[in-house]
Amino acid sequence: MHLKLLIYLFAAVIILHQPLFAQEDTTIKSKSKASSKANLKDTLDGKFDFSSFLIDAKGFIPVPFIITEPAVGGLGLAVVPIFLTPKKKPAGYTGYIAPDITAAFAMYTVNNSWMVGGMRIGSIPAKGLKYRIGGGIADLNLSFYRDIANKGEKEFEFSVKAVPLIFSLSKRISKQEVYLGMQYFFAKNKLTPLFIDSLPSSIKSGEFESNVASLGTFIDWDKRDNFFTPDKGARINIAYSANDNWTGSDFTYQKLSGTLNWFIPVQKNWISGFRVETNFMFGDPPFYALPSLALRGVPAVRFQGYTTALVETEQRIDLSLRWSAVAFAGLGKALDRNESFGNAETAYNFGGGFRYLIARLFRIRAGIDVAKGPDSWGWYIVFGHNWNR
Numbered sequence: 001m002h003l004k005l006l007i008y009l010f011a012a013v014i015i016l017h018q019p020l021f022a023q024e025d026t027t028i029k030s031k032s033k034a035s036s037k038a039n040l041k042d043t044l045d046g047k048f049d050f051s052s053f054l055i056d057a058k059g060f061i062p063v064p065f066i067i068t069e070p071a072v073g074g075l076g077l078a079v080v081p082i083f084l085t086p087k088k089k090p091a092g093y094t095g096y097i098a099p100d101i102t103a104a105f106a107m108y109t110v111n112n113s114w115m116v117g118g119m120r121i122g123s124i125p126a127k128g129l130k131y132r133i134g135g136g137i138a139d140l141n142l143s144f145y146r147d148i149a150n151k152g153e154k155e156f157e158f159s160v161k162a163v164p165l166i167f168s169l170s171k172r173i174s175k176q177e178v179y180l181g182m183q184y185f186f187a188k189n190k191l192t193p194l195f196i197d198s199l200p201s202s203i204k205s206g207e208f209e210s211n212v213a214s215l216g217t218f219i220d221w222d223k224r225d226n227f228f229t230p231d232k233g234a235r236i237n238i239a240y241s242a243n244d245n246w247t248g249s250d251f252t253y254q255k256l257s258g259t260l261n262w263f264i265p266v267q268k269n270w271i272s273g274f275r276v277e278t279n280f281m282f283g284d285p286p287f288y289a290l291p292s293l294a295l296r297g298v299p300a301v302r303f304q305g306y307t308t309a310l311v312e313t314e315q316r317i318d319l320s321l322r323w324s325a326v327a328f329a330g331l332g333k334a335l336d337r338n339e340s341f342g343n344a345e346t347a348y349n350f351g352g353g354f355r356y357l358i359a360r361l362f363r364i365r366a367g368i369d370v371a372k373g374p375d376s377w378g379w380y381i382v383f384g385h386n387w388n389r
Helices: 008-014 025-033 051-056
Strands: 060-067 076-085 100-109 114-124 129-148 152-174 178-193 209-222 233-243 252-267 270-284 307-318 323-335 346-359 364-372 377-383
Touching: 152 209, 178 233, 307 346, 323 364, 346 377
Parallel strands: none
Antiparallel strands: 060 076, 076 100, 100 114, 114 129, 129 152, 152 178, 178 209, 209 233, 233 252, 252 270, 270 307, 307 323, 323 346, 346 364, 364 377
16 A cells, blocks of 8 residues: 555654654763663653663663554554664764664554554764665555545445555755655555445556555755754655556556645744645556545545645643643645645644653653544544654
8 A cells, every 4th residue: 555544553653754853962972871770760850751761771662552543443552662772973963863763563453453564764874874664564444435426425444455665765965954865665455345335436446456666756854953842943845756567566656745844932832833735646546545634633544635735733832841732723635636626625623632751862752632623533642743754
């Protein structure tokens, strides 16, 4: 399946996208030396904190997730041990250095969806290179929605078995943290209908057992002060990919996408964030590869289209060093082929939650959000920032 659908949960909790910033190496070293042994308390305030465990014991954050995503049954459990390894700065380097990340994941939900896999995100700072490689096995029961003439919108549930693989490599081309890269994604897919109704015209049985394989390029500019929970700065990412016979795909289509995340410190304890995301699909993709709106409170693949656009804002108020409150709201549209923007249904979300500074030296905040979408409520465990997909 397509990356955003195949490894939707994986992407949300393991941080798939390119630049990853931590505190400067000198800060991490000075704090770790202050502790004679690794523990789960911060040397600053004595509160629960994973920083020392990650650095001194080369440990990991065992991230458990209660899955509430309606697209996979609404209830399940995922376990994601995440290992963070700080990097040394090469001589003369003045910017931030990303820690290497090694993560595994396993999940199971009440509708018998499951997934296992792993990911490695790393860098070679002396060469200005970043890379990521990952893969998994997925068996998901997912519902897709299509408008049927004279019947309105109907749900079509499929069993989706897939083996996804991904690899990307990027090179810094500017001192302003601009990276140019290539990415390859492959997935072997088998879909089985779990309904007895006839197929809608937009879903073809020839797409049920097939391969998708995309080769793409991206440019990424990231000036956020931190990847996990930014306090200021912006990131712009533009990516283009092609599926064709020569890439190993059974389909011929292209995708162009763009993302902007912008964080503004309105006050010392008030961080205002803004997100804009667009996707454009060209050619003849399989129905499951169409982009969809990723908004809290909106089920995955609930709103699909050849063109998607969304805006979202998140406001974070730091109540103390450890605790924060967040509020968010967004709007989005998914347009079918030849559908006008005005005629497309508008999806929305709004909600709030809290965050706890779980690893101060890496500035990782985690917490729970409750969100309302067009059809239902949902709640989500968040590690880092929700926009890190």
